[in-house]
Amino acid sequence: MYVRTVTSKGIQYAQLAHNVRDPKTGQPRAQVLYTFGRVDQLDLDALRRLVRSIARFLPPDEQAQLQKDLGMEWPFRYLGSLKLGGTWLLDGLWRRLGIQKTLQRLLKARHYQTPIERLLFAMVANRALAPSSKLAIEKWVAQDVYIDQLPAVEVHQLYRAMDFLLEAAEAIQREVFWTLANLFNLEVDVIFFDTTTAYFEIEGEDADGLRRWGHSADDHPKMAQVVIGLAVTRDGIPVRCWVWPGNTGDQNVVAEVKRDLNGWKLNRVVVVLDTGFNSEANRRILQGAGDHYIIGEKLRVGPQGVPAEALRRAASTAGFPTGWRSRRSWSEGIAPPAGASSSSATPRRPSGTARSGSPSWPSFASGSKRSNRSRARRIPRQPASCGPTRPSAATCARRGRATGHRRGQGSPRSRPRREVRDQQLRRLLPAEDLVYGYKQLWQVERVHRDLKHTVDVRPMYHRLDDRIRSHVLLCWLALLMIRVAENETGQTWRQMRDLVAPIDVGRHATAHGEVWQVRPLTEEQKALFQALKVDRPPHYLKIVTPTRKTA
Structure with a gap:
């Protein structure tokens, strides 16, 4: 059996044929079994499938040698995997909290060519899952995680998204606050406020800027810093943030905080502050x-x-x-944290x-x-009406106090x-x-701790004031989603992050295209998605079929 070509009217045709003996003449002649068609219009994919089908009956070593000689790919090839659990969970919260709609509405009049909303989500998810620099996010998005509609990023695009975030910071914080208030029926009658500091890995300070020396809350008195203020609800959800120069004292920020909160036109609000204010x-x-x-x-x-x-x-x-x-x-x-006693916690x-x-x-x-x-x-004592000496028992009984009390306490x-x-x-x-x-007020202290040890707001490596403020806003958005998730599930963010970390998506190449298959979820993982009201990832995330080129 063999493939032959014949020419008819100047056009070549490919045929599958084999030789048979003529019963009358006894001479061998070719018998056509299948005609593939014109040579210049052959279906090469069909020919490759035919070769693979025939190769199945060969010994394994000969199959491998045949694949190597012909340079053909296997019918099923593993291309790699990407982490999916953390980004999928955060993306569901991002949409549920209305942050995506808020950003898309603000971006509608800007006509950006880059996906600013997706870029902002990538930076926020990075702070919550694996805090790194903006330059490292390029590799993180392209090689480590799967983010819907964002296969790759460039660092200059991230900086452009940060600039937009700062321009729309007031509107974003207000819209997110009211969305949260309506979605979770937040009790906004009590607002807790406190400040902390975040330092920079630089020598000296800026003569006119945010990076200044001041009283450090991080035990880094010789490093330039900024002062960060956070307004937190009684549920521990940070609803607004501020950034001031590092030499700003607590006594000088109350007026700005009060003015900004009044701009939201809240109902009766009780502001809780610490002694420093x-x-x-x-x-x-x-x-x-x-x-x-x-x-x-x-x-x-x-x-x-x-x-x-x-x-x-x-x-x-x-x-x-x-x-x-x-x-x-x-x-x-x-x-309270597991294993924490009443005194240690x-x-x-x-x-x-x-x-x-x-x-x-x-x-x-x-x-x-x-x-x-x-x-x-x-305490300054009030003048005693009993005289300089201790009063008698009768006098004390008449005045309605016990014998031996200190002077002035019952006069x-x-x-x-x-x-x-x-x-x-x-x-x-x-x-x-x-x-x-x-x-x-421990709610604010807890937010400050997570700000520094979970989303790693410091040390900062940005130089421009606008980028510093944008960086703090990204950390605030990450902390906002973390706290909402903790309130909804009763688990810590570390527990949730570790639970969804094994969820990944594998990429497989087949003869019909690429198949993106998600690892099956455990019962604990399904319960977490259900508690946060986030849709679970599908078993097959997507199937990419090759597109044929038409002349």
Whole structure:
């Protein structure tokens, strides 16, 4: 059996033939079994399939030699794999939170030729999964992970996307906030705010820019830094971020934060701040438009002269102990870390009292017994009405106090004033809400920790101020999706990331094109996607068929 060519009217034809003996003449003659058609119009793919089909009946070594001699590919060839689990999960959250629609709506009038929204998602996903430089994202997208509609990126495209992010930062933060508020029914009546720092690997500082020397929260006092502020809801979701020069003090940022939050036209909001923001000027700013606030104050008499004993009684009346070091109230939806005891999981103890938005009265006082004793020594005593010596038992009984109390703690002059202050305290805000609100400042501290150790906001290697601000915005978006995922599932981001890490997509070349097949999901992985209301990846992600070229 052989393939022969015949010529008819100047055109060559290919035929499959074999020789048979003529019964009459006894001479061999060719018998045509199949005609392939014109030589210049042969279906080469059909011929290759025929050769592979025939080669199946040959020994394995001869098959391999035949494939090598003819230079033919195997019918099924593995091309490699890409990580899919983390990017697919984050992309589902990205769409569910409305970030994609917000960016597409803002980009509609820009007419960019590059996929800016996809580029921004790639940088945000990189911060959440494997933080690296913008230059390293080129290799990360092309060789390591699968991102829908983004097979490859170039670093200059990333910088262009960062420029757009900064231009639309105000609108993006506002739209994302209201989308989250409507989607999850966020309680936005309480906003926690605090600042932290992020350093740079440079020598010196900029004479006029963001990279300046200042008080470092990272124990890097000799490195230039920036100050980052975050507004966090009581659920631990960061809803807004700010960036200031590294030498900016906490006392100088409250006005900008209050102005930006007022621009969102929220309803009644209680802003919770730590002791570092406490000043007369900041309290006046926070009291604007009748707003309320809770602000930390040192463990001594406040500026209004309210005795700390009255504040401590207001807290104990609400059922809270005076010592916070051994107790902790976790917010709803987030469980304490596994294996963490009540004392080890407790964040930094507040340095003093919390003050409500009233211009006259603090809300409560709290601290350890040692702090209370030291504070009691600093409280100026009111003049005793019993004289310089200890009063007698009869005098104390008549005045309604126990024998041996210190001077001034129960005198007829101080008791009515103390009761009036307690009543005014309770009328402002419930002491229980104030204590619980101030104790929830650990939410901001947790966000700061994840900002530095999960999305790796520092050290920074950007030089321009705009790129620095854009970098912080990318980290904020990554942290936003991480916190939403944690609240929805009750798991930490590290647990979720490790759970979906084995999910990858394998690329296989076949005779009919490329097949992208996803690793089968486990029951735990399916439960995670279901809890986050994210569609699971299909078993076959896509099938790429070759397109025929037409003349």
